Amino acid sequence: MTRQAVDSLRATSDPRLRDLLTALVRHLHAFARETRLTEAEWERAIGFLTATGQACTDTRQEFILLSDVLGLSMLVEALHGHRAPGATESTVLGPFHQTASPVRELGAGIDLVGDGEPCVISGRVRSTDGTPLPGAVVDVWQADANGFYDVQRPDVQPPGNGRGLFTADAEGRFRFRTCVPSSYPIPVDGPVGTLLRAAGRHPYRPAHIHFIAKADGHIPVTTHVFVAGDAFLDSDAVFAVKDSLVQDFAPTDDPSLARAFGVPNPFRHASFDLVLERA
Structure with a gap:
């Protein structure tokens, strides 16, 4: 046969x-x-x-979710992820990049609800040789402080909440305001949830923010930044955690810096580079 x-x-x-x-x-x-x-x-x-x-719908991709929880998404990424020394490691796209991120000015806020702990994300997009990449595009999306994406609760969150498309400045720098993300369960009201329950697995993902960084002459990277200290870093339901992507969201008590960033004081601050490999 x-x-x-x-x-x-x-x-x-x-x-x-x-x-x-x-x-x-x-x-x-x-x-x-x-x-x-x-x-x-x-x-x-x-x-x-x-x-x-x-x-599956226009805003929910159950097959990607299935691939994620079976470890297939990360296996494919591992087989083909770029390995230039010093480049930011890639991870899975995830099932919630189904909605285009709105274009926002550098320093703008992506938390349109305002019910989470204030946070500033800043950094630089650069090449592996350290050269800044002005004009690089940084696409960002994350869940709200309660662990839901805008497409999951359109009656609670306005469209585009937790999303932003930023263009790095002349020094390759990017910056935006948001809330500290929280760990959350992946959707369990469908077939993938049934599978996890049958397998005795929990559905939780550690707190993270998604990024896609692109620049001319370089290979784009799709990645996450994870919040250090999260309880689920060692048991991510989709196996996407890499040590190099875990960052400290440091408590910051600095009124002058808070004013400069446009956030209440105190706040959390995470700063890191997104490093791209030359094409």
């Missing part, structure tokens, strides 16, 4: 597609043999995948 299925793919004109489909068939058949998959289990799996597709 496996040989017949593989042979049926020989006429596939795209060599890469032929290789992918051939490997997929071989591994699926091997899985069924190894586990002695029953018809009832196969039907349940088909039902699960059907429900996963039905849970």
